Amino acid sequence: MPDLTTFCAGIKSPNPFWLASAPPANSGEQIMRAFDAGWGGAVWKTLGQPIQNVSSRFGAVDYRGSKAIGFNNIELITDRPLETNFKEIYEVKKRYPDHAVVVSLMVETREEWRDIIKRSIDAGADGLELNFGCPHGMCERGMGSAVGQEPTVNERITSWAVEYSTVPVLVKLTPNVGDIVPHGLAAKAGGAHGVSLINTIKSIIGVDLDTFVPRPVVGGLSTNGGYCGAAVKPIALHMVGALAREPSFGLPISGIGGVSDWRDAVEFMLLGSSSVQVCTAVMLYGYRIVEDLIEGLTGYMRDKGFSRLDQLIGRAVPQFSEWGDLNLNYETVAKIDADKCIGCQLCVTACHDGAHQCIHPKADTRVPVVDEAECVGCNLCQIVCPVTGCIEMVPVDNGFSPATWNQHVGEGATLRPKKGVH
Amino acid sequence: MDSPTRPAPSAERAEGVFDDFKPAYTHSQALVEANRCLYCSDAPCIQACPTGINIPEFIRKISTGNVRGSARTIFESNILGMSCARVCPVEVLCVGDCVYNAMGVPPIQIGKLQRFATDQAFEAGWRYFEAGADTGKSVGLIGAGPASLAAAHMLRRLGHACTIYEKRSVIGGLNVTGVAPYKMKADRAAEEVDWILAIGGIDVQTGVEVGADVTFAELEARHDAVFVGFGLGPDSRLAVAGEDVAGVHGAVDFIEAFKLGPVDLSAVAHAVVVGGGNTAIDAVRELIGLGVPAVTMVYRGVEAGMSGYLHEWKAARIEAAQARWQTQPVGFSEAGGAVTGLRCVKLDEKKQPIAGSEHEIPCDLVLLAIGQSKLGASLASLDGIRLDRGRLVVDAGGETGRPGWYAGGDCANGGKEVVNAAAEGQRAALAIDAWLKAGHGLRGQ
Numbered sequence: 001m002p003d004l005t006t007f008c009a010g011i012k013s014p015n016p017f018w019l020a021s022a023p024p025a026n027s028g029e030q031i032m033r034a035f036d037a038g039w040g041g042a043v044w045k046t047l048g049q050p051i052q053n054v055s056s057r058f059g060a061v062d063y064r065g066s067k068a069i070g071f072n073n074i075e076l077i078t079d080r081p082l083e084t085n086f087k088e089i090y091e092v093k094k095r096y097p098d099h100a101v102v103v104s105l106m107v108e109t110r111e112e113w114r115d116i117i118k119r120s121i122d123a124g125a126d127g128l129e130l131n132f133g134c135p136h137g138m139c140e141r142g143m144g145s146a147v148g149q150e151p152t153v154n155e156r157i158t159s160w161a162v163e164y165s166t167v168p169v170l171v172k173l174t175p176n177v178g179d180i181v182p183h184g185l186a187a188k189a190g191g192a193h194g195v196s197l198i199n200t201i202k203s204i205i206g207v208d209l210d211t212f213v214p215r216p217v218v219g220g221l222s223t224n225g226g227y228c229g230a231a232v233k234p235i236a237l238h239m240v241g242a243l244a245r246e247p248s249f250g251l252p253i254s255g256i257g258g259v260s261d262w263r264d265a266v267e268f269m270l271l272g273s274s275s276v277q278v279c280t281a282v283m284l285y286g287y288r289i290v291e292d293l294i295e296g297l298t299g300y301m302r303d304k305g306f307s308r309l310d311q312l313i314g315r316a317v318p319q320f321s322e323w324g325d326l327n328l329n330y331e332t333v334a335k336i337d338a339d340k341c342i343g344c345q346l347c348v349t350a351c352h353d354g355a356h357q358c359i360h361p362k363a364d365t366r367v368p369v370v371d372e373a374e375c376v377g378c379n380l381c382q383i384v385c386p387v388t389g390c391i392e393m394v395p396v397d398n399g400f401s402p403a404t405w406n407q408h409v410g411e412g413a414t415l416r417p418k419k420g421v422h
Numbered sequence: 423m424d425s426p427t428r429p430a431p432s433a434e435r436a437e438g439v440f441d442d443f444k445p446a447y448t449h450s451q452a453l454v455e456a457n458r459c460l461y462c463s464d465a466p467c468i469q470a471c472p473t474g475i476n477i478p479e480f481i482r483k484i485s486t487g488n489v490r491g492s493a494r495t496i497f498e499s500n501i502l503g504m505s506c507a508r509v510c511p512v513e514v515l516c517v518g519d520c521v522y523n524a525m526g527v528p529p530i531q532i533g534k535l536q537r538f539a540t541d542q543a544f545e546a547g548w549r550y551f552e553a554g555a556d557t558g559k560s561v562g563l564i565g566a567g568p569a570s571l572a573a574a575h576m577l578r579r580l581g582h583a584c585t586i587y588e589k590r591s592v593i594g595g596l597n598v599t600g601v602a603p604y605k606m607k608a609d610r611a612a613e614e615v616d617w618i619l620a621i622g623g624i625d626v627q628t629g630v631e632v633g634a635d636v637t638f639a640e641l642e643a644r645h646d647a648v649f650v651g652f653g654l655g656p657d658s659r660l661a662v663a664g665e666d667v668a669g670v671h672g673a674v675d676f677i678e679a680f681k682l683g684p685v686d687l688s689a690v691a692h693a694v695v696v697g698g699g700n701t702a703i704d705a706v707r708e709l710i711g712l713g714v715p716a717v718t719m720v721y722r723g724v725e726a727g728m729s730g731y732l733h734e735w736k737a738a739r740i741e742a743a744q745a746r747w748q749t750q751p752v753g754f755s756e757a758g759g760a761v762t763g764l765r766c767v768k769l770d771e772k773k774q775p776i777a778g779s780e781h782e783i784p785c786d787l788v789l790l791a792i793g794q795s796k797l798g799a800s801l802a803s804l805d806g807i808r809l810d811r812g813r814l815v816v817d818a819g820g821e822t823g824r825p826g827w828y829a830g831g832d833c834a835n836g837g838k839e840v841v842n843a844a845a846e847g848q849r850a851a852l853a854i855d856a857w858l859k860a861g862h863g864l865r866g867q
Contacts, residue, residue, distance in 0.1 A: 064485060065457030342524040345463035361464065366521075386460050387525060 002301035003308050004294065006040060006100075008275035009194025009252040010168040011127040013100035015040035016269065016309060017293050020256050020277035021104035021129060021172070023075065024287070028088025032095065037287035038294055041100030043196075043277060044089060046077035046131045047116060048106040048143070053079055059205030059215040059225065071229035071280045072205040074216060076137045077106050082116075086123040093124030100275075102170065106131040106143050110160050117164040127167050129254075130158060130192075133174040133199025135226050145199070148174035151186035158190025168193040170254060173239075176202050180239040181246050188251055195243065196254035196277060198236045200226025229280040233258030237271055244272025244317045261289075262296025269309065270316035328408065329400035329416045332377035332393040334359070334370045340390035341367045347381035347391065355380045356420035372396075376420035426566075426628045427591040429598065429608035429682055436680035437603035440711050443737070444508075444534060444605075452538040456485035459530050460521065467516040467532060472845040473500035477516055481535055493543035494550050496536055501551075501575045502568055502844040504544060504614050505597050507536035508606040510841050511700075513733040544617065553623050554581030559858045560865075562587065562645035564632045565652030567595020568840045569831025571615065572847030573649045573854075574624045580855045584624045585645070589631035592682070595653055596832075597840055599678040602704040604711065608681045633800055642826070646863035647854045650814060650822070650829035651847060654837055655795035660696065664754030669761035673697070673705045673791035680712065690787045692716040694764050696751055697791030698728040703735050705789045706743045718744040718783060720751060722769055746783065750775065755782060764788055797833055820850030821857075826864040828854055 004015040018041035019025040019034055026045040034042060053075055061070035078085060093101055103125040107116050120128060132154055134144030147153050154171065161169050171187035173180060175198035187195050202224050206215045214222035236257020243249050255273025259265050260281040268276050281289055306312050336347070336359075343366025351359035358374035359381055370381075382391040403413035432438040447455065459481040467477045476495050483492035496503035512518070512533040520529030559582045563570040566588035574584040592598055598611040619626065632641055641648060657672020659665055671679075673695065679685055687693075693714045695705045698721035709717045719738075721728060724747050728735060735743075748769045755763035768779035796812025806824030808815040813836045820828040830846030832838065 065454060342521040343462075343466060344460050344521045345465075346460060349463035366466065 002298050002306060004040070004297065006275050006309060008254050009127065009170055011041070011100050011102060011170075011275075012098075013040035013275065014098055015294055016273075016275045016297075017041070017265065017290055018043055018100060018102070018254070018275050018277045019282060020279035021046050021102075021131065022279035022283070024279060024282040026078070027080070028092045031088075031092050031101070034282075034287045034290075035092075035096045035099050038290040039099075039287065041102065041126075041275065042092075043102040043104050043129050044085065044125075046104040046106045046134075047082060047085055047120070048077045048138075049112075050079050050081060051076040051137075054218045056216040056218065060229070061205060061231065068229060068280075068284055070205070070227060070231035071283070072200065072203050072216075072225035072227045074136050074218075074223055074225040076134070077104075077131070082119070086119055089120070089123040089125060093126075100126045102127040102129050104129040104131050104172070105161075106134070106138060108141075108143060113157065113160050114164045117161060121165065121167055125167055127170060127193075128161060128165055129170040129172050129196055130161055131172050131199070132157070133172045133197075135174060135176050135200055135202040136224055145174040145176050145202075148172075148183060148199070149177055151182050154183060154186040155190040158187050158192050162191035162193075170194045170196045172199055172256075173197040174199045175235060175239055175257075180242050181249070184243045184246070184249050184251070188249060192251065194252035194254060194274075196256055197243070198232070198239050198257045200228045201232055201235065203227035228258065229284075230258045230260045230264075233260075233264055233267075237267060240268060240273055241271040241317065241320045244314060245320050262293045262300065265293055265297060266300055266312070267316075269313050271320065272314045272317050274309070274313050322406075324406040325404050327402040327404055329398065329403050331396040331398050331416065331419075333372045333375040333396055334377070334381050335392050335394045336367060336370060336381075337390050337392070338365075338367045340387050342387055342390075343367065344386060346384040346386065350380050350384040357422075358420065374420050374422070425591075426588075426593045426626060429592075429612050432607070432609060435608065435683060436685045436712060437607055439713075440603040440607070440708075442508075442604060443602075446541065447531075447534050447538045452484055452535060455531055455535055456481050458522075459485070462521055466519040466521060467530075470515045470519040471499075472515070472839070472841045473503075473506075473848065474845075475499040475503065475516075475536075477532055477536075480539060481530065481532070484535060484539055489539050489542050490546070490548050492539040493548060496540055497543070497550055499848075500841065500844050501572055501618055501848070502597070502614065502840060503536060504540035504617070505568075505601070505606055505611055506841045506844065507533050507540050508610075509597070509601050510839060511731050511733070514731060515841070544613065549620070551575070551579055551621055553578045553621055556583070557581040557858065559583065559646045559863060560585065560644065561647045561649060561854060562632075562641050563649040563651060564641075565595065565650070565831075565833075566590075566593035566615075566626060566628070567651055567653050567831060567843065568597050569651035569653075569833075569843035569847040569850075570595075570649060571618050572844040573651065573828075573830065573851040574847075575618050575621055576848050576851035577854065578621045578623050580851070582646075582855065582858065586624060586626045587630045587632050587636060587641075588626060588628045589635075591628050593626055593628060596674075599681055600674060600701075601681075601840075602677075602708060603681060604707070638801075638804060642864045644865070646858055646865050647826045647828065648864070649820075649847070649850055649854065650801065650827065650833060651831045651843070652797055653832040655797045657790055658793040658795055660751055660790060660792065662751060662753050664756060664761075667754055667756040667761045668759055669786055670754060670788045670790070673701050673789040674794060676789050677701075677705065677708065680708070685712065687712050687714055687787070690714050692718070692783075692785045693787040693789065694718050694720055694783055694785040695789045695791055696720050696764075697793075698723055698730055699791060699793070700730040700734060702789075702791035703728075703730040703738050705791050707734075707738045707741055709787075709789070710738075710741045710743060714787070716744065718746060718785075720746045720749050720764065720766060720783065722748060722750045722773055724748060748773075752780065754788070761786060761788055794837065796836070816850075818849070819853030819856075820846055821853055826857070826862065 021043040060068035132148030138144035255268030407413035480495040753765040831843035
């Protein structure tokens with residue numbers, strides 16, 4: 001049986017699945033139910049000076065019948081009294097000593113940081129997460145992403161927290177920056193024990209076509225929110241991977257952003273996350289999704305022969321490369337399995353209109369033909385094909401030795417003739 | 423000339439007891455189904471549709487919330503798209519060719535989605551088409567059924583004046599008088615007729631029989647082209663002894679009677695329907711729905727040899743229809759002038775009577791659904807008109823051998839679906855337009 005015991009920046013949990021700091025981790029009662037369902041840890045909804053929230057708060061992107069593939073919110077940090085939160089943190093840790101309770105924090109002054117960190121640790125926090133990420137509301141008051149977007153401020157406040165804390169400190173990074181690496185390095189310079197990312201992406205989720213008000217609507221107005229949910233996973237994976245492959249970084253990462261199932265979680269881990277945080281999928285479907293997360297991860301580890309998480313964490317990082325180091329002489333072409341083809345010809349239109357005009361209809365059959373001499377191996381046909389395994393991208397032995405752009409420019413390496421250039 | 427008569431209120435029509443066999447989609451159901459559509463390229467469903475509706479496009483427009491555009495896509499190809507959504511045998515047309523079938527996935531319910539879009543267009547009163555600029559040309563159309571209506575609507579879009587001559591007082595043809603009521607009722611079909619005529623400039627003259635009230639020569643003197651869409655004639659008869667007793671009816675006649683008015687079947691304990699086509703299956707299901715306790719189909723072939731659609735027959739079986747295969751009526755028994763039984767013989771594989779197999783099926787109602795007579799012979803006196811066993815022979819554009827005379831629908835195809843009539847009517851309209859624009863015309867020749 002694979003061991004899912006997780007160590008992330010010195011924080012131990014029975015599995016890598018943590019509730020992210022958000023509505024599902026708003027109260028002790030919720031978090032205890034989540035732990036009962038199987039969650040390994042929780043990052044408590046951000047504590048600070050309790051705020052007043054608006055109504056409504058959430059918006060979503062639906063696509064072709066799939067609800068909420070993307071999600072955003074304009075909710076702020078906790079609106080509950082700090083004393084209540086600390087009392088509940090104490091209760092949770094007393095009843096669930098083996099589960100990880102990380103407390104997310106967002107305050108302004110050094111004194112406030114000192115005070116809230118002490119109270120959190122006194123209540124039993126296993127770790128702290130500094131919320132330098134919220135891109136709505138709190139940033140207008142000089143907190144959240146306003147901190148995360150300024151490496152010098154990030155480093156300064158991180159250093160305060162590390163100074164006052166006796167438990168590991170994670171810095172939660174905002175994705176609303178051009179390059180994530182300097183921000184991760186700022187947290188490291190401040191002494192953080194790890195980072196968690198991504199927080200939400202600044203967004204307008206949509207506009208009401210009848211009232212002309214962006215959503216979510218608050219009394220005839222709206223504001224930008226934080227975008228999250230399944231749709232943001234690729235952005236999050238990139239940022240996690242970018243830090244994981246940065247040689248001067250080297251801190252543990254708690255991965256966040258669009259994790260909806262165990263496959264997503266494994267991807268985050270393969271790109272360097274040692275724990276994975278989930279919010280939107282729980283908001284949409286509840287704590288119960290953790291059963292599949294655990295089972296799927298366990299099954300995957302069995303299939304791959306992994307017994308511990310460190311055998312998979314970061315396994316994809318070496319293969320995350322620069323474009324200039326990709327082999328330009330590697331060539332694939334699309335092959336259509338005529339027995340599986342149902343004749344929808346979506347590949348024909350996609351190739352003709354969206355790619356390189358090399359898949360053609362053929363008389364007397366609905367199965368299209370690939371002009372392999374023209375096929376650039378772009379994958380578009382495989383992406384639009386509704387039948388699993390019908391279109392395969394097959395490598396071609398073109399006789400050319402591997403050659404990257406960097407080798408071509410630097411050493412004059414020979415490139416194969418271009419295809420699909422007409 | 424009379425005014426067209428409208429179907430009586432639903433409560434006065436026996437067909438009012440039927441519910442839809444395929445209930446209308448709710449908005450949520452339509453969205454779920456529309457989102458399943460793969461939006462195929464050069465889709466097989468389009469090719470399977472006689473009117474060539476761009477099905478993936480209209481379905482996609484449902485999914486995007488552009489239902490107004492969805493219905494436009496449908497009507498652009500088939501102005502009878504509302505009724506076809508209900509009455510088309512989609513199982514053997516568009517739905518039957520959905521690529522999902524090859525994937526082992528339930529095919530898209532195209533008919534129900536088409537109904538969703540077109541119903542909404544009717545309810546919202548969206549209108550899409552206007553009459554074209556007047557060309558000064560006039561087309562006479564014989565018969566006010568789906569073929570003529572489709573032709574006339576397209577001719578009006580192209581700017582030609584239209585006069586429809588209908589010998590009966592009811593307009594709309596079999597779409598009003600003959601469609602199984604669990605698919606569409608007469609009043610809904612009549613609404614569609616009004617919707618089509620609302621393009622304006624279509625003069626419908628009811629109670630006028632061409633060849634009698636208006637001569638062919640008069641017709642050619644009044645119009646620049648003629649479209650024949652008069653459908654089929656009365657129900658065929660068995661031509662066996664005793665056929666004239668009370669309780670024996672042609673199926674098409676009987677169906678029209680309960681669609682347009684009341685019928686009293688309370689005294690019928692056992693009905694027999696003779697035939698194995700779609701009208702026979704409809705009649706069986708209709709009699710069951712109207713409350714006849716036992717209904718038996720009598721067909722001279724085997725089950726697999728029926729010309730009716732298998733999916734329709736399966737539905738009839740589920741509704742407890744009975745059948746006698748390889749059975750041929752040879753006579754009727756009667757008491758007091760009313761039928762009491764159908765005398766039959768069994769047939770062998772070569773459809774020859776088996777000696778000693780004579781038997782009687784007790785019954786108090788017999789519907790004959792063995793086809794309808796062809797009316798083409800009524801035009802036989804006109805030079806150039808060609809007939810094939812009573813059917814008008816036309817080319818791909820609906821042109822008969824007589825210049826300026828076009829035909830479509832059941833009178834030309836021998837009896838097919840509403841969608842075929844709509845397709846043929848529209849195609850003929852385009853051919854007529856091309857012919858007129860080339861400088862031809864019957865008037866003044």
